[in-house]
Amino acid sequence: MRFKETILLLLCFSLSITISSGANTISANQSLSGDQTIISDGEQFELGFFKAGNSSNYYIGIWYNKLNSNPPTIVWVANRETPISDRFRSELKIINGNLVLLNESKSQIWSTNITTTTTIFNSIVAVILDDGNLVLRNRSNLVEPFWESFDHPTHTWLPGAKLGYNNRTKKSQIIRSWKSNEDPSVGIFSVELHPSSREFVSKWNGSQQYWTSGSWDGKAFASVPEVLLDYSYNFSYHTNENESYFIYFVSDPSIISLFIMDALGIIRQLAWLEDTHELNLIWFEPKTQCEVYSLCGSFGICRQSGSPFCDCLTGFEPRSERDWNQSDFSGGCVRKTDLECGRNVEKQDFLKITVKNLPLNNSMAVGSAGECRTTCLNDCLCEAYSFVGTQCSVWNGDLLNLSEDDGSGNEIYIKVDSKDVSHPKRSNLVTVGAVVGVVVGLVFVLALIFVLYRKKRVSLGKTTMEGSLVAFVYKDLQIATKNFSEKLGGGGFGSVFKGRLRDSSIVAVKRLEGISQGEKQFRSEVSTIGTIQHVNIVRLRGFCVEGSNKLLVYDYMVNSSLDTHLFLGKQVLNWKMRYQIALGIARGLVYLHEKCRDCIIHCDIKPENILLDADFCPKIADFGLAKLVGRDFSRVLTTIRGTRGYLAPEWLSGVAITAKADVFSFGMMLIELVYGKRNSVRCENSRITYFPSLVADVLNEGGDVLSLLDNRLNGEASDEEVTKVCKIACWCIQYEEESRPSMSLVEQMLEGVLDVNMPPIPKSFTLFVDKSDPVVFFTESPSNESSQIKESLDNLWQVY
Numbered sequence: 001m002r003f004k005e006t007i008l009l010l011l012c013f014s015l016s017i018t019i020s021s022g023a024n025t026i027s028a029n030q031s032l033s034g035d036q037t038i039i040s041d042g043e044q045f046e047l048g049f050f051k052a053g054n055s056s057n058y059y060i061g062i063w064y065n066k067l068n069s070n071p072p073t074i075v076w077v078a079n080r081e082t083p084i085s086d087r088f089r090s091e092l093k094i095i096n097g098n099l100v101l102l103n104e105s106k107s108q109i110w111s112t113n114i115t116t117t118t119t120i121f122n123s124i125v126a127v128i129l130d131d132g133n134l135v136l137r138n139r140s141n142l143v144e145p146f147w148e149s150f151d152h153p154t155h156t157w158l159p160g161a162k163l164g165y166n167n168r169t170k171k172s173q174i175i176r177s178w179k180s181n182e183d184p185s186v187g188i189f190s191v192e193l194h195p196s197s198r199e200f201v202s203k204w205n206g207s208q209q210y211w212t213s214g215s216w217d218g219k220a221f222a223s224v225p226e227v228l229l230d231y232s233y234n235f236s237y238h239t240n241e242n243e244s245y246f247i248y249f250v251s252d253p254s255i256i257s258l259f260i261m262d263a264l265g266i267i268r269q270l271a272w273l274e275d276t277h278e279l280n281l282i283w284f285e286p287k288t289q290c291e292v293y294s295l296c297g298s299f300g301i302c303r304q305s306g307s308p309f310c311d312c313l314t315g316f317e318p319r320s321e322r323d324w325n326q327s328d329f330s331g332g333c334v335r336k337t338d339l340e341c342g343r344n345v346e347k348q349d350f351l352k353i354t355v356k357n358l359p360l361n362n363s364m365a366v367g368s369a370g371e372c373r374t375t376c377l378n379d380c381l382c383e384a385y386s387f388v389g390t391q392c393s394v395w396n397g398d399l400l401n402l403s404e405d406d407g408s409g410n411e412i413y414i415k416v417d418s419k420d421v422s423h424p425k426r427s428n429l430v431t432v433g434a435v436v437g438v439v440v441g442l443v444f445v446l447a448l449i450f451v452l453y454r455k456k457r458v459s460l461g462k463t464t465m466e467g468s469l470v471a472f473v474y475k476d477l478q479i480a481t482k483n484f485s486e487k488l489g490g491g492g493f494g495s496v497f498k499g500r501l502r503d504s505s506i507v508a509v510k511r512l513e514g515i516s517q518g519e520k521q522f523r524s525e526v527s528t529i530g531t532i533q534h535v536n537i538v539r540l541r542g543f544c545v546e547g548s549n550k551l552l553v554y555d556y557m558v559n560s561s562l563d564t565h566l567f568l569g570k571q572v573l574n575w576k577m578r579y580q581i582a583l584g585i586a587r588g589l590v591y592l593h594e595k596c597r598d599c600i601i602h603c604d605i606k607p608e609n610i611l612l613d614a615d616f617c618p619k620i621a622d623f624g625l626a627k628l629v630g631r632d633f634s635r636v637l638t639t640i641r642g643t644r645g646y647l648a649p650e651w652l653s654g655v656a657i658t659a660k661a662d663v664f665s666f667g668m669m670l671i672e673l674v675y676g677k678r679n680s681v682r683c684e685n686s687r688i689t690y691f692p693s694l695v696a697d698v699l700n701e702g703g704d705v706l707s708l709l710d711n712r713l714n715g716e717a718s719d720e721e722v723t724k725v726c727k728i729a730c731w732c733i734q735y736e737e738e739s740r741p742s743m744s745l746v747e748q749m750l751e752g753v754l755d756v757n758m759p760p761i762p763k764s765f766t767l768f769v770d771k772s773d774p775v776v777f778f779t780e781s782p783s784n785e786s787s788q789i790k791e792s793l794d795n796l797w798q799v800y
């Protein structure tokens with residue numbers, strides 16, 4: 001039987017002529033099936049069947065032929081919604097002028113759906129082009145294609161493809177996410193052009209917008225200045241009566257580059273770099289995962305520090321565990337126990353959570369907090385309530401876009417079956433009290449709580465010493481900071497407030513956000529940080545951990561942070577001061593990297609994190625915090641906002657972060673010390689000047705380095721020192737980590753112990769130019785042959 005079937009099948013197949021290997025075309029009398037593929041002329045792209053994830057589903061797709069990635073990097077999918085399971089019995093062929101996919105039982109399950117005149121049916125061919133476009137055209141290739149895959153993008157935007165709005169068909173080209181990394185069917189996130197405002201917007205379920213590029217001003221998008229930082233791309237906008245669209249090209253067409261809308265709603269720009277042989281993340285938006293609207297579906301909650309990001313609220317479980325396991329959270333969560341409408345109100349309880357934003361579509365109700373609760377309890381459609389200020393809001397229907405916040409967010413109470421929540425005693429007792437209405441009981445309970453509370457306070461109420469650190473009581477810090485009223489600054493890890501302790505010393509209190517660590521681990525990490533003491537590092541005086549409140553108390557620095565002087569014009573620092581500041585920071589970093597018990601990578605070196613004391617001696621702040629957040633540094637990255645100008649490229653590529661990432665950021669900061677402005681600035685003509693590349697150019701062309709100097713210094717600086725600082729900066733911002741010197745070498749170069757060689761132009765500006773200059777950071781200073789140099793050289797060789 002089997003055998004016969006096989007013979008029959010084979011016979012069947014021999015009737016249609018199959019594709020010869022290496023061809024780029026499917027002609028009218030040919031079909032493609034099984035493992036056959038067609039490959040574009042320049043061998044960039046390949047089309048054929050591929051399997052998504054672990055399922056047994058196959059799809060027709062286009063992928064990069066040259067990237068030997070496994071799974072292949074798919075850029076287009078034909079039958080997104082209609083997979084097949086046996087690729088050997090399915091066929092892709094041209095029938096009546098259309099390219100169609102036939103499934104195992106020869107039913108048409110996908111088609112290009114165009115109408116052409118029958119006279120040219122036989123001359124129609126499907127060709128895969130070298131830019132990744134699959135076109136259906138006349139064999140003679142003299143007329144426009146009848147159909148092209150570039151007009152029907154899936155989750156990828158390739159260079160040379162138009163992305164926009166067709167005014168004749170009134171349709172937008174919409175990039176739609178996959179449902180999950182293992183399922184190419186249409187997911188819930190999309191990105192499209194809004195032609196009227198010339199901006200791209202990311203949407204949830206085709207409606208709720210959660211990210212926008214900002215309007216295009218002819219050179220850049222208002223919210224995406226980075227586009228121009230990279231000379232390798234050119235974006236342009238075109239509009240006429242037929243269509244409005246964006247298109248981009250890569251200056252070197254052999255470069256592999258693409259934008260994708262990923263399954264979790266983030267737009268990623270990837271590029272393949274010759275030297276790393278992998279696709280690297282170049283750019284992405286939104287910068288934090290939980291900004292993606294309703295990532296976790298209804299009754300799901302997004303945690304930026306979570307892995308996975310989504311969780312169901314207490315008392316709820318994933319609607320589809322299978323989807324959830326594949327990181328498709330869009331289905332959200334459902335109740336473990338349905339609420340029995342109208343009955344058993346006493347079996348219902350409320351779960352209090354703190355969220356960043358209250359969900360949309362609430363309705364208002366009147367009354368006190370207690371009445372608000374009762375209103376919701378008595379309305380069987382009510383799913384949740386909140387009471388903010390004096391306003392009661394209730395929600396009927398699914399709660400979307402919940403994002404955890406353990407700081408000063410909004411409280412919302414979710415109705416749940418009481419057996420699904422393990423609530424603290426207090427609320428349980430209060431519930432009983434409220435329902436039964438026994439006033440005496442309530443008073444008793446309240447009295448009991450009061451006593452318990454007092455007792456707890458007393459045991460906590462003392463500020464004690466833990467090692468060299470003071471363990472503060474929250475209340476004391478609240479008083480010291482006048483209830484956190486005088487904000488000094490903010491950052492990726494929380495805001496900083498000025499405070500005055502009882503002994504009238506002035507401190508800076510950092511209220512940490514998004515630290516999910518338990519108290520014990522937090523204490524141990526903090527005590528490690530407490531042992532770090534160096535003249536160029538801000539001293540940690542103490543901490544406070546009470547419940548979700550985690551605070552760090554530092555010495556207060558009178559002269560604020562470096563950025564206020566460099567960019568905000570607080571006080572012009574003369575060149576000598578700047579040089580000393582650079583040296584001080586270098587010494588602080590050497591200490592962090594090499595001299596403490598555990599090597600500490602700062603991860604967020606930038607002028608905001610350099611504080612200046614009364615004598616303008618620099619002190620590094622915010623060290624060790626990455627450690628508090630946990631080992632998963634890529635998560636840290638997504639929480640560090642607005643720091644991009646200082647981030648080393650390896651942050652984006654996902655490889656392990658070493659101390660060299662700090663060296664990169666230090667290099668960027670050196671440039672700013674010279675220049676007195678941010679390393680990238682947008683000028684009046686809205687062009688972006690990327691200063692590091694200017695520095696590299698001036699150095700390499702032997703130009704006038706003093707022309708790079710901050711105008712406010714009127715050229716009053718040592719030519720030699722400025723040159724040296726610029727050279728060191730260029731070494732520090734080399735693309736490859738190995739090409740950057742260690743901080744101790746940097747320190748020695750700044751001290752003048754070592755001379756600095758001419759650095760190559762950092763690859764980040766010539767990202768796609770394959771240059772492999774030999775790496776020699778310095779030559780020995782003839783005047784100084786100390787053992788220090790030998791030691792450094794030895795260190796250097798250890799790098800290789």
Ligand SMILES: *[C@@H]1O[C@H](CO)[C@@H](O)[C@H](O)[C@H]1NC(C)=O
Nearest residue numbers: 017018027028029030122123
């Ligand atoms: C396929 O058809 C085209 C024209 O219809 C013809 O030129 C070509 O020779 C055919 N190929 C084969 C292998 O029969």
Ligand SMILES: *[C@@H]1O[C@H](CO)[C@@H](O)[C@H](O)[C@H]1NC(C)=O
Nearest residue numbers: 052053054055181182325326
């Ligand atoms: C894929 O399936 C195999 C066996 O069916 C299993 O061992 C493997 O863990 C699965 N991989 C993923 C990523 O689910």
Ligand SMILES: *[C@@H]1O[C@H](CO)[C@@H](O)[C@H](O)[C@H]1NC(C)=O
Nearest residue numbers: 085103104105106107108109
């Ligand atoms: C092929 O597609 C048709 C129409 O969608 C469907 O009825 C049939 O079950 C499919 N055959 C197989 C083997 O999946």
Ligand SMILES: *[C@@H]1O[C@H](CO)[C@@H](O)[C@H](O)[C@H]1NC(C)=O
Nearest residue numbers: 078079109110111112113114
């Ligand atoms: C082609 O048209 C048919 C019916 O008009 C429709 O069901 C199908 O979804 C269309 N296919 C594509 C790929 O647009």
Ligand SMILES: *[C@@H]1O[C@H](CO)[C@@H](O)[C@H](O)[C@H]1NC(C)=O
Nearest residue numbers: 120123138139140141142143
């Ligand atoms: C299509 O190509 C054939 C030759 O292959 C040519 O005779 C015919 O005129 C072309 N048709 C169009 C519409 O260009």
Ligand SMILES: *[C@@H]1O[C@H](CO)[C@@H](O)[C@H](O)[C@H]1NC(C)=O
Nearest residue numbers: 188204205206207297330331
């Ligand atoms: C998405 O929108 C459609 C209507 O456009 C609606 O029917 C559907 O329920 C929405 N999906 C979710 C998950 O809310």
Ligand SMILES: *[C@@H]1O[C@H](CO)[C@@H](O)[C@H](O)[C@H]1NC(C)=O
Nearest residue numbers: 167168239240241242243244
């Ligand atoms: C789009 O087409 C309509 C006619 O179909 C025309 O009136 C309108 O001006 C066009 N829009 C643009 C932006 O050209």
Ligand SMILES: *[C@@H]1O[C@H](CO)[C@@H](O)[C@H](O)[C@H]1NC(C)=O
Nearest residue numbers: 144167168239240241242243
């Ligand atoms: C718009 O489309 C019409 C019909 O195809 C064409 O004649 C016209 O040249 C197009 N206009 C532009 C600006 O491309």
Ligand SMILES: *[C@@H]1O[C@H](CO)[C@@H](O)[C@H](O)[C@H]1NC(C)=O
Nearest residue numbers: 234235236248249250251252
């Ligand atoms: C963008 O670059 C491509 C290829 O380098 C070039 O053909 C095109 O003219 C450029 N477009 C613009 C608007 O600069």
Ligand SMILES: *[C@@H]1O[C@H](CO)[C@@H](O)[C@H](O)[C@H]1NC(C)=O
Nearest residue numbers: 290291293294356357401403
């Ligand atoms: C959804 O939640 C995110 C994160 O809290 C927030 O930034 C965004 O504004 C919310 N969107 C809406 C429409 O409320």
Ligand SMILES: *[C@@H]1O[C@H](CO)[C@@H](O)[C@H](O)[C@H]1NC(C)=O
Nearest residue numbers: 318320321322323324325326
């Ligand atoms: C989901 O993952 C969990 C844990 O890995 C596993 O126990 C469960 O069987 C999975 N469920 C499904 C439906 O795949």
Ligand SMILES: *[C@@H]1O[C@H](CO)[C@@H](O)[C@H](O)[C@H]1NC(C)=O
Nearest residue numbers: 207360361362397398399400
């Ligand atoms: C919120 O209300 C608007 C209109 O009132 C409706 O279009 C939208 O679907 C609702 N959203 C949800 C999540 O219920």
